[in-house]
Amino acid sequence: MSITSTDRIEKHVLIRAPRARVWRALADAGEFGSWFGVEMAGPFTPGARVTGRITHEGYEHLPFEITIERVEPERLFSWRWHPNAVESGVDYEAEPTTLVVFELEDADGGTMLTVVESGFDGIPLSRRAAAYRGNDDGWAQQVVAIERHVTGGA
């Protein structure tokens, strides 16, 4: 049991495409933007600050900014950002960032993509509560869900 998993989100996706193809969808700014929902100009090089505009309906007014950390072709791509920075007029600059890491591995029939976003422990709750709404659900039920997160069973 990982007791620190509230700090991170981890996703594994088997993609039926070769590693080189998946890499291009990650490392090419145009391709990346098309599935991530942003318009921006690359290139993605370590240390670069890449800015753009969110293209999701309803969020078009929001700027998008990531700082590239590591670029290891066809293997690893990582960057930092301010997650859920969806309130206009708020300066997120001083707040801690989360780290997003994409890792590629050959797998049967394609490529295994692992995405880990970590560092949520440091983000003020009020900033993360973009979609927070009142909830009358039973308290016990909520704790069960929290436990699933904490034990990594979510």
Add this chain to the structure above:
Amino acid sequence: MSPAAPDVAPVFAALGDETRLRLVTRLSAEGPLSIARLTAGGAITRQAVTKHLRVLADAGLARSSQLGRERIWELEPRPLLTARECLDQVSAQWDEALGRLRRLVED
């Protein structure tokens, strides 16, 4: 954005400990409890339980009140609800984005 959402960073950190998580689970299942009840039958000392409860209280997750000679602890649900909903939301956003990525490269 709820104006009542507490501006506290350490909620997740406070939960990142097995003993505190167990205390949260017990307070959730059994309702408000005294330190004596929380300590009874466990291998952990009264001092240690108190220390962990203070961490939870500092994170806004629990509160205590004096009842006669006993100090009673109970949960403060809102920060937990907020934390959980935030993670759920970020997780769902990743699921959607990765679904779009897969469709893009598998075509």
